[in-house]
Amino acid sequence: xxxxxxxxxxxxxxxxxxxxxxxxxxxxxxxxxxxxxxxxxxxxxxxxxxxxxxxxxxxxxxxxxxxxxxxxxxxxxxxxxxxxxxxxxxxxxxxxxxxxxxxxxxxxxxxxxxxxxxxxxxxxxxxxxxxxxxxxxxxxxxxxxxxxxxxxxxxxxxxxxxxxxxx
Amino acid sequence: xxxxxxxxxxxxxxxxxxxxxxxxxxxxxxxxxxxxxxxxxxxxxxxxxxxxxxxxxxxxxxxxxxxxxxxxxxxxxxxxxxxxxxxxxxxxxxxxxxxxxxxxxxxxxxxxxxxxxxxxxxxxxxxxxxxxxxxxxxxxxxxxxxxxxxxxxxxxxxxxxxxxxxxxxxxxxxxxxxxxxxxxxxxxxxxxxxxxxxxxxxxxxxxxxxxxxxxxxxxxxxxxxxxxxxxxxxxxxxxxxxxxxxxxxxxxxxxxxxxxxxxxxxxxxxxxxxxxxxxxxxxxxxxxxxxxxxxxxxxxxxxxxxxxxxxxxxxxxxxxxxxxxxxxxxxxxxxxxxxxxxxxxxxxxxxxxxxxxxxxxxxxxxxxxxxxxxxxxxxxxxxxxxxxxxxxxxxxxxxxxxxxxxxxxxxxxxxxxxxxxx
Numbered sequence: 001x002x003x004x005x006x007x008x009x010x011x012x013x014x015x016x017x018x019x020x021x022x023x024x025x026x027x028x029x030x031x032x033x034x035x036x037x038x039x040x041x042x043x044x045x046x047x048x049x050x051x052x053x054x055x056x057x058x059x060x061x062x063x064x065x066x067x068x069x070x071x072x073x074x075x076x077x078x079x080x081x082x083x084x085x086x087x088x089x090x091x092x093x094x095x096x097x098x099x100x101x102x103x104x105x106x107x108x109x110x111x112x113x114x115x116x117x118x119x120x121x122x123x124x125x126x127x128x129x130x131x132x133x134x135x136x137x138x139x140x141x142x143x144x145x146x147x148x149x150x151x152x153x154x155x156x157x158x159x160x161x162x163x164x165x166x167x
Numbered sequence: 168x169x170x171x172x173x174x175x176x177x178x179x180x181x182x183x184x185x186x187x188x189x190x191x192x193x194x195x196x197x198x199x200x201x202x203x204x205x206x207x208x209x210x211x212x213x214x215x216x217x218x219x220x221x222x223x224x225x226x227x228x229x230x231x232x233x234x235x236x237x238x239x240x241x242x243x244x245x246x247x248x249x250x251x252x253x254x255x256x257x258x259x260x261x262x263x264x265x266x267x268x269x270x271x272x273x274x275x276x277x278x279x280x281x282x283x284x285x286x287x288x289x290x291x292x293x294x295x296x297x298x299x300x301x302x303x304x305x306x307x308x309x310x311x312x313x314x315x316x317x318x319x320x321x322x323x324x325x326x327x328x329x330x331x332x333x334x335x336x337x338x339x340x341x342x343x344x345x346x347x348x349x350x351x352x353x354x355x356x357x358x359x360x361x362x363x364x365x366x367x368x369x370x371x372x373x374x375x376x377x378x379x380x381x382x383x384x385x386x387x388x389x390x391x392x393x394x395x396x397x398x399x400x401x402x403x404x405x406x407x408x409x410x411x412x413x414x415x416x417x418x419x420x421x422x423x424x425x426x427x428x429x430x431x432x433x434x435x436x437x438x439x440x441x442x443x444x445x446x447x448x449x450x451x452x453x454x455x456x457x458x459x460x461x462x463x464x465x466x467x468x469x470x471x472x473x474x475x476x477x478x479x480x481x482x483x484x485x486x487x488x489x490x491x492x493x494x495x496x497x498x499x500x501x502x503x504x505x506x507x508x509x510x511x512x513x514x515x516x517x518x519x520x521x522x523x524x525x526x527x528x529x530x531x532x533x534x535x536x537x538x539x540x541x542x543x544x545x546x547x548x549x550x551x552x553x554x555x556x557x558x559x560x561x562x563x564x565x566x567x568x569x570x571x572x573x574x575x576x577x578x579x580x581x582x583x584x585x586x587x588x589x
Contacts, residue, residue: 010275024576068494069466069471091247093403104535104575105510105513106471106492106494106510107364107450107451107464107471107494107508107535107537107538108362108363108582109363109407109420109450109451109464109494109495110429110448110450110451110464110466110471110494110536112362112383112404112406112407112421112450113404113406113427113448113449113450114448116404116422116427117426117448120425127535129316139381140382140383140403140404140414140422141378141380142362142383143359144360144362144378147359151535
């Protein structure tokens, strides 16, 4: 997942300066600019990078995973959620949508409830780290939008998750 | 669309094939009921094409019920009473004989048929069934119902309809079809999930959950006008609707106040009234036939299990115990038992429990079997299953003896629910 997000971020960066191939892979990323994008010269002076766009940041990870029929945030995901909570508290204009998902081993209706709880527990963790309730919307997809559709644990564990989506 | 033929023998089990002129379904029947009534159905006289379709519908219906054994007419084809020689049919081992003829005039199909008692050599039914020219399958189902009722004493369900969701790629379709899965009609098609369809008690409306707003929202839609209203679109998830038997209210599950709790609401969206304060997941409410009791799924005891409570709210009673999780309860039409999904050791089963004795019966062999619902006569249970790697509709007789698998043309069929008598 981390790799996938990193790829997406990289693709976005490449798209931002599509007219020019970056000469060095580690060239500082251009800050998001509202004005017409001029081809960015490589030796741009120091630009502050939104850590959200930094593929090496913990913020690049935006999914929390859960054991079967569990909706409590797991220890392994706490540092990542705390980082997002802190980011949200430092960027009060940013909003997120937390999407709860489940594997298929339940009824669809029960899983809708379980997905709701998984989204809620992530929301609570974000708020404990400084985010405001008004910054966080939650939604449950239950088992309706599986990332992986095979009947095995390798798939199920990918589907038991909450995703943080920046709006 | 052509029906493919399946016929094979597995020891004591048999697969019977149901032939049809055109169809959207492939149907397998597995198993056989006890004390099957041997009945001979002679293809009707008159319009050959109509007669073929009616014959396939009637034989298919009777076979699927598991209660009949079909006797081959083997060269005899009486259409009128005076052409019947009872000894012919006694020799073939038939207890009952169906003869008749069908004609089309003024864009109406008219089928006249007789059900004859071969043993007593007497007519049990002599009746005419008519319908519009595009309703030939309905004529067949009506005849099946009349035969079934006469020979078993129970009301037939062949003329009823079912609803289900079909998923193909990213496309979700809400479908209404005949009880045998044919004659599909698309009620709603979209690229967002659709779930939990349920019937109004008079069969005129469906209520269902759609994600087209971005979150689970409940809609009520007329099957006559196709018009629909938003029943519940509160913050959070709005889900698991079930209609009360008198049609005057629905039980729904909302998370607008935090946890998944059961509420009552009128069909026009007014009169919202909260029933549970469990602080856990309470979902899949369903009314008892007398409207006094709700069954529902809750994890208040630590794992999802089935509970009951008065429809007025109040004390809740846990009904399922032991190993595994239990979901999706539905009352039998006589209110004496309930059917549900039992999940244990990685498999889902369809099971029933008797309210009085508490006796549990597992009806299926296990797999991805979910979401059971009774036929209105209580003799068959429709559920979602999986075969050949995709979701299919299936039925099992309430004694567990006969199973039927219905393969739609394509996609994953899921969330089936049997509609009422109309």
